[in-house]
Amino acid sequence: xxxxxxxxxxxxxxxxxxxxxxxxxxxxxxxxxxxxxxxxxxxxxxxxxxxxxxxxxxxxxxxxxxxxxxxxxxxxxxxxxxxxxxxxxxxxxxxxxxxxxxxxxxxxxxxxxxxxxxxxxxxxxxxxxxxxxxxxxxxxxxxxxxxxxxxxxxxxxxxxxxxxxxxxxxxxxxxxxxxxxxxxxxxxxxxxxxxxxxxxxxxxxxxxxxxxxxxxxxxxxxxxxxxxxxxxxxxxxxxxxxxxxxxxxxxxxxxxxxxxxxxxxxxxxxxxxxxxxxxxxxxxxxxxxxxxxxxxxxxxxxxxxxxxxxxxxxxxxxxxxxxxxxxxxxxxxxxxxxxxxxxxxxxxxxxxxxxxxxxxxxxxxxxxxxxxxxxxxxxxxxxxxxxxxxxxxxxxxxxxxxxxxxxxxxxxxxxxxxxxxx
Amino acid sequence: xxxxxxxxxxxxxxxxxxxxxxxxxxxxxxxxxxxxxxxxxxxxxxxxxxxxxxxxxxxxxxxxxxxxxxxxxxxxxxxxxxxxxxxxxxxxxxxxxxxxxxxxxxxxxxxxxxxxxxxxxxxxxxxxxxxxxxxxxxxxxxxxxxxxxxxxxxxxxxxxxxxxxx
Numbered sequence: 001x002x003x004x005x006x007x008x009x010x011x012x013x014x015x016x017x018x019x020x021x022x023x024x025x026x027x028x029x030x031x032x033x034x035x036x037x038x039x040x041x042x043x044x045x046x047x048x049x050x051x052x053x054x055x056x057x058x059x060x061x062x063x064x065x066x067x068x069x070x071x072x073x074x075x076x077x078x079x080x081x082x083x084x085x086x087x088x089x090x091x092x093x094x095x096x097x098x099x100x101x102x103x104x105x106x107x108x109x110x111x112x113x114x115x116x117x118x119x120x121x122x123x124x125x126x127x128x129x130x131x132x133x134x135x136x137x138x139x140x141x142x143x144x145x146x147x148x149x150x151x152x153x154x155x156x157x158x159x160x161x162x163x164x165x166x167x168x169x170x171x172x173x174x175x176x177x178x179x180x181x182x183x184x185x186x187x188x189x190x191x192x193x194x195x196x197x198x199x200x201x202x203x204x205x206x207x208x209x210x211x212x213x214x215x216x217x218x219x220x221x222x223x224x225x226x227x228x229x230x231x232x233x234x235x236x237x238x239x240x241x242x243x244x245x246x247x248x249x250x251x252x253x254x255x256x257x258x259x260x261x262x263x264x265x266x267x268x269x270x271x272x273x274x275x276x277x278x279x280x281x282x283x284x285x286x287x288x289x290x291x292x293x294x295x296x297x298x299x300x301x302x303x304x305x306x307x308x309x310x311x312x313x314x315x316x317x318x319x320x321x322x323x324x325x326x327x328x329x330x331x332x333x334x335x336x337x338x339x340x341x342x343x344x345x346x347x348x349x350x351x352x353x354x355x356x357x358x359x360x361x362x363x364x365x366x367x368x369x370x371x372x373x374x375x376x377x378x379x380x381x382x383x384x385x386x387x388x389x390x391x392x393x394x395x396x397x398x399x400x401x402x403x404x405x406x407x408x409x410x411x412x413x414x415x416x417x418x419x420x421x422x
Numbered sequence: 423x424x425x426x427x428x429x430x431x432x433x434x435x436x437x438x439x440x441x442x443x444x445x446x447x448x449x450x451x452x453x454x455x456x457x458x459x460x461x462x463x464x465x466x467x468x469x470x471x472x473x474x475x476x477x478x479x480x481x482x483x484x485x486x487x488x489x490x491x492x493x494x495x496x497x498x499x500x501x502x503x504x505x506x507x508x509x510x511x512x513x514x515x516x517x518x519x520x521x522x523x524x525x526x527x528x529x530x531x532x533x534x535x536x537x538x539x540x541x542x543x544x545x546x547x548x549x550x551x552x553x554x555x556x557x558x559x560x561x562x563x564x565x566x567x568x569x570x571x572x573x574x575x576x577x578x579x580x581x582x583x584x585x586x587x588x
Binding site for chain 2: 024025026037038042046049050051052074075078120121122124136137138139140141143144147148152154186187190191220222275362363364368381383384385386388390
């Protein structure tokens, strides 16, 4: 019998020859990640109660990204608990204020093709960009994994997402995934794995691909996966990891459905406030006024995201009455942007550079929104209250769209500000 | 565990974790968080709920973040089960892990607020006591039922570890 890539990874992790969709089985986790919010402060009391430690300190990554830098004594204490945990259990792969967890595990090549990776956060799916099965869970699930190295999974069905053509100038992977979410609805991929392929994917960088896997969370999917190819292997090799492409779906494996898209027809889009599946062309946004433009999160503040914003902002300035903030997704993102002048371009345009971390995206760190503010953001979610006040509004768009709105003072098709044919 | 009876609070589709428990409350303790539960969609909900009540929701209930405080706060407010047309998958897992019973029921939308319902998790059935209307629900696989019967993942692990299982 033929299996999809997700089935193969689960079967191996469960010590089985094959698995069928919908069956529930216990599996061994290859790599786990948890962060300052869902991690030590939540799971340590449980470990103490169970009288056990960390099952394998070498297989656990811990990242402090939600509460950095500390805003007050309460958040400083959460960070101290995180450090104490790392020290107590000898966790060597600990990163504080170095970037967002989902960006870190990819940039540092902690995840590899074919592994089962489980993270204590809904955007853990991001890591599926390197051909692993990446699944997000809550903190008690993570307690179980940290204690035993095992968890239960329901075997998902896979939807093949075939993206043909190539992405036009001024359009980003963010526009592609928002278009898909708009078409399918925020529960359009519920419990499923979305497996990406096609000509547009085979030409896309790892960072851009990771926007697709990241936002599979916003379509309800269990995971998003880009089967490893030459681009994946080269990305890992650049980081000193020599691996081959690993497993892939068998030819003729059974998919629940195939979603076919032509990237060449995708236009810059935005999600309207409060619903990330309420997606319209940016050109149809009625010039909605904004007060804030936010470039941040694992979704939209990696190096290439900053480069896209800089492409729009070069030689321009942010409109009066708009605050543009940039919270780089990792330290290495900012270092690269500093080295090649992109950070300077952003600052010359008037951007306020924030600390690396999750920041305002989950409404925790610097830059949260006041009542009445209207923000356009490169992040992944715009539910009411997500980024601060429930009386603020958040539009979602690509780095091009956010930068263009910052300059125009309202939501706009970014191609109007770029030397590309609209 | 297998039979649960209670009064219904009705919610719609795509109720997300940010309206259940906004991020700004995540630094507080459970009692504090529970006093704000569902604040983003129904202010004052925590004061309205009586222990043993049941939530009925639409599609994709619990969409959004992995924050387990969402089901924990709902549970701490007094809710014992959630019946929904479908659940967001991490929320579904989190319910099981904290011992709050999640019931997938494709016709849940027909149940009305204030009605009393009887849930049979093993038979896979939700009955509206007032009208006798019966709704089919998806029975939980035994691998998951055993965790719920233990009271959640932590007590389940405690049993496993005391038995010497890995």
